[in-house]
Amino acid sequence: MIKNIVFDFGDIFINLDKQGTYKELAKLGVTEISEKMISVYHQYEKGLISTDEFVGFYHKEFNIDKDDLIRSWNAILLDFPKERLAFLKELAASEKYRLFLLSNTNELHISWIQEDWGMELYNEFKNCFEQFYLSHEINFRKPDSEIYQFVLDQNKLVAEETLFVDDLKENTDSAKEVGLQVWNLIPGEEDVTELFTKKEF
Structure with missing residues (x-):
C-alpha cells in the first residue's frame, strides 16, 4: 500500500x-x-x-x-502548467499521502524559477510538500542510490510504501533497486495529473 x-x-x-x-x-x-x-x-x-x-x-x-x-x-526551463499545480494542491489537501519533492536542481535554475514564477507561486508549490529536496542543498544527486536512502532515512519511510515519480529511467531504475515503487513518466505521452489512472494504489 x-x-x-x-x-x-x-x-x-x-x-x-x-x-x-x-x-x-x-x-x-x-x-x-x-x-x-x-x-x-x-x-x-x-x-x-x-x-x-x-x-x-x-x-x-x-x-x-x-x-x-x-x-x-x-x-x-519552460512553463509550469497550472493544471499540474491544481492537481498537486488537491492531492496535498486530501492528506492521503505524505508528499516529497526530490530534484536534481542547481542554484541558477531554482533562482530562475523563483524569479519567473514569483515567490508567491513558488511557495504555494513548495508548501504542498512535507520536504522539498534539491540536490544542490543536500549534496546528493540522482541516480546515486544514496539520495533515495537519504530521503527514506530522514523521514522514516518504508521503501515498499513509497512511490517515486521521475521522467528518467536511470533514476527510476536506481530507486527500484533501493526498494521504492516507481513510475517512469514519459513526457509528452503521460502527465503527472494522470497519476491515479496510470498507477494502481
Whole structure:
C-alpha cells in the first residue's frame, strides 16, 4: 500500500526543453560536451562548487560572457502548467499521502524559477510538500542510490510504501533497486495529473 509519494520536478511539474541549453551553448561556440564539463556540472548540481565557480569555469574555458552563460544555462526551463499545480494542491489537501519533492536542481535554475514564477507561486508549490529536496542543498544527486536512502532515512519511510515519480529511467531504475515503487513518466505521452489512472494504489 502506497503511503508516500516522492516527485521529481523537471518534466513532472515544470516543462523542460532538454536540448535547450545545448542549443544555446552551441551558438556560443561550445559544440562538444567533455567529461570535464560533465564533472563540473555534477559538482555544481551537488552543491560542491558555487555558482561563481561554475560560471567562472565556462568563462575561463570558453571565454563565454557570464550573462550569456546564465541565459543559456536556463534555456532548459519552460512553463509550469497550472493544471499540474491544481492537481498537486488537491492531492496535498486530501492528506492521503505524505508528499516529497526530490530534484536534481542547481542554484541558477531554482533562482530562475523563483524569479519567473514569483515567490508567491513558488511557495504555494513548495508548501504542498512535507520536504522539498534539491540536490544542490543536500549534496546528493540522482541516480546515486544514496539520495533515495537519504530521503527514506530522514523521514522514516518504508521503501515498499513509497512511490517515486521521475521522467528518467536511470533514476527510476536506481530507486527500484533501493526498494521504492516507481513510475517512469514519459513526457509528452503521460502527465503527472494522470497519476491515479496510470498507477494502481
